[in-house]
Amino acid sequence: MKKILKLLALVVVIAFLYFGFTTYPKLDLISGFSAKSVASGHFLDHRPLDLIQKTDNDIKMIDLASNSIDEAGKFAMSNVYGLKERKAIYREGLGVTLINDDFDISKPYLLPKRTKSKALPFPYGNMDPVDTLFSNVDYLKLKKAVDASFDKNAGKTKRTRAVVVLYKNKLIAEKYDTGFTKDSKILGWSMTKSITSSAFGVLAKQGKIDIYKPVSIAEWQKDDRKNITINDLLHMNSGLEWEENYSTICDATKMLFQAEDMGKVQMDKPAQFKPDTHWNYSSGTTNLLSRILKSQFKTQQEYLDFWYSAVIDKIGMNSMIVEQDMSGTFVGSSYAWATARDWSKFGLLYLNKGNWNGEQILDESWVKYTATPTNTSEGKYGAHFWLNAGGKFPDVPRDMYYCSGYQGQMVAIIPSLDMVIVRMGLKEADQGFDFNGFLKGIISSVKK
Numbered sequence: 395m396k397k398i399l400k401l402l403a404l405v406v407v408i409a410f411l412y413f414g415f416t417t418y419p420k421l422d423l424i425s426g427f428s429a430k431s432v433a434s435g436h437f438l439d440h441r442p443l444d445l446i447q448k449t450d451n452d453i454k455m456i457d458l459a460s461n462s463i464d465e466a467g468k469f470a471m472s473n474v475y476g477l478k479e480r481k482a483i484y485r486e487g488l489g490v491t492l493i494n495d496d497f498d499i500s501k502p503y504l505l506p507k508r509t510k511s512k513a514l515p516f517p518y519g520n521m522d523p524v525d526t527l528f529s530n531v532d533y534l535k536l537k538k539a540v541d542a543s544f545d546k547n548a549g550k551t552k553r554t555r556a557v558v559v560l561y562k563n564k565l566i567a568e569k570y571d572t573g574f575t576k577d578s579k580i581l582g583w584s585m586t587k588s589i590t591s592s593a594f595g596v597l598a599k600q601g602k603i604d605i606y607k608p609v610s611i612a613e614w615q616k617d618d619r620k621n622i623t624i625n626d627l628l629h630m631n632s633g634l635e636w637e638e639n640y641s642t643i644c645d646a647t648k649m650l651f652q653a654e655d656m657g658k659v660q661m662d663k664p665a666q667f668k669p670d671t672h673w674n675y676s677s678g679t680t681n682l683l684s685r686i687l688k689s690q691f692k693t694q695q696e697y698l699d700f701w702y703s704a705v706i707d708k709i710g711m712n713s714m715i716v717e718q719d720m721s722g723t724f725v726g727s728s729y730a731w732a733t734a735r736d737w738s739k740f741g742l743l744y745l746n747k748g749n750w751n752g753e754q755i756l757d758e759s760w761v762k763y764t765a766t767p768t769n770t771s772e773g774k775y776g777a778h779f780w781l782n783a784g785g786k787f788p789d790v791p792r793d794m795y796y797c798s799g800y801q802g803q804m805v806a807i808i809p810s811l812d813m814v815i816v817r818m819g820l821k822e823a824d825q826g827f828d829f830n831g832f833l834k835g836i837i838s839s840v841k842k
Contacts, residue, residue: 420455420643421478426492426651427451428459433470433482433490436463438715438731439579449820452550480651489717489731492651497720504722506698511710517560517739518751519710526564530841533566539835540567543817543827548572552827553802553820555580556734559836560742560814567836570734579713579731580818583799586716587680589705589740590726591628591778593687595748595760596704602690609686611661618665624686626669627679628777629768633667634660636676640800646677650728655721657685673770677727680778681719684726694722709743709750711736728800734816740797741805741814744779765795765807789834802827811837 428451435446443463451457459472473479482492487505491497516523527533536559543554555574559567570576597603605624614620619634626632637644649659660678691697701724706714713736717729743749744764748756764777773784782794790808797805802822806815815836821827 421474423651425472425478425480429472429480429482430492432461437484489715509707523565532839536839556818558734558738558816582730585797585799586730587778588797592705595756599757635663635666656681656719680727684724738816741807744807787830
C-alpha cells in the first residue's frame with residue numbers, strides 16, 4: 395500500500411512539474427487572450443458570453459479559461475484554474491483594452507472625433523444598396539459558390555461568418571452565418587495592418603512624410619538601426635529581430651497580451667540583418683509604425699482623430715473601432731472591428747486606385763506601391779498587403795492583393811475583374827478552409 399501511495403505521490407509531483415514547465419508560463423497569455431476576446435465580443439458586438447466561449451474562444455488552451463462579464467463596470471475577467479487573472483475594460487468610443495494592475499482606470503482619456511457618411515446607398519453610404527443586375531453574372535452559380543463556404547447544420551468545418559462580394563462598385567452577393575447580420579462587428583485581426591498602411595499613404599499624399607527617409611528614433615542612432623526607413627517597415631523588411639508564432643510564447647503573443655506599449659516591443663529589438671535584405675512578418679513592426687505615426691502629431695487628440703478622418707470615416711466605415719494599448723496607441727497590427735460591409739468599403743477604396751466616390755484619398759502611386767512585391771518576399775507581400783503575385787492561389791488572377799487576418803479574415807481586391815471579395819470567419823487555409831476554391835467559385839460566376 396505504501397508503495398502505491400509513493401507511486402501516486404510521484405505521479406502527482408511529475409504532473410505538477412509538467413504543468414509548471416509547459417502550461418503555467420502560458421497562463422497569463424491564455425487569460426489575457428480570453429479576457430480581451432470576451433470583452434470585445436460582448437461590448438462591441440453584443441455577443442453573449444456563452445456564444446463567445448463556444449466560438450471565438452474555442453481554441454486549444456484558450457478554452458481552459460474561466461470568464462465573467464461585469465455589465466455595470468463594463469469589463470471582463472478571465473483566469474485559468476483560478477490563476478493569472480486578467481482584466482479587459484471597455485470604453486465607449488475606444489473599444490477594449492487589456493490592462494494590468496498598474497493601469498489607472500480612473501485617469502481621464504480622450505476620444506476620437508467621428509463623422510458619419512452621407513446618406514447614400516451602400517457601398518458609398520450605409521443606406522440599402524440599389525438593386526443592380528449584371529447580364530454577365532450567373533447569379534445562381536454565384537449563390538452556390540457563396541453558400542458552399544458556409545457550414546450546414548451547425549457544423550464546424552468551414553466556420554465562415556460573413557461573405558460580401560462587390561462587382562463594378564455594386565453589391566452582388568452577401569450572406570451571414572446564424573447569429574450574424576450586416577450590422578455585426580467582426581474582428582479583422584491582421585487586416586488592421588492594411589488600415590495602418592493607409593494612414594501613412596494619406597500622410598504621404600499630403601506631403602507630410604517621406605517613407606524613404608530613415609526613421610527618427612533616438613535609440614537607433616548609435617547602431618545599424620539608424621538606416622531603417624518607413625518603407626522597410628511597411629515591407630516587413632527592416633531586419634529587426636522578431637518571432638511571430640501563435641502556437642507558443644513568442645514576441646507577438648507577449649506583445650499583444652502583456653505589453654503596455656506594444657510599439658516599443660519591436661523598437662527595442664536589435665537588428666539581425668541589413669534593411670531590405672530579409673523579409674520577416676512582424677506584428678510588432680506594425681505597432682511600431684502606429685507609434686511612429688503618433689509622433690507625427692503634436693497632440694494625442696490629433697493622432698486619434700487622424701485615423702478616422704483620413705481613412706476610416708472618410709470612406710464611411712462608420713462601424714469600425716480600432717482599439718488601443720495601455721499607452722493610448724492604436725493596436726495597428728490586430729485590433730480593428732467592423733462590419734463585413736465596411737471591410738468591403740476598404741477593399742473598394744483600393745480597387746478604385748485610392749479614389750472614393752470622386753475624391754482621391756490615396757495617390758494612385760500609393761496603391762501601386764502597396765500591391766508591388768517587396769524584393770525579399772517571393773511575390774507574396776507588398777506594403778502591408780498580401781499578394782497573389784507568386785501564385786499562392788493558383789486559380790485566382792495574379793493581380794489579386796488582399797488584407798489577411800488570423801482565423802481566415804480576408805478582403806480580396808481583384809483589379810482585373812473589378813471585384814472585391816470579403817470573407818470573415820474562424821478558420822484559415824491551413825485549418826481546412828479552401829480559399830482557392832472559394833475565390834475560384836465566385837470568380838467563375840462572372841463572365842468577362
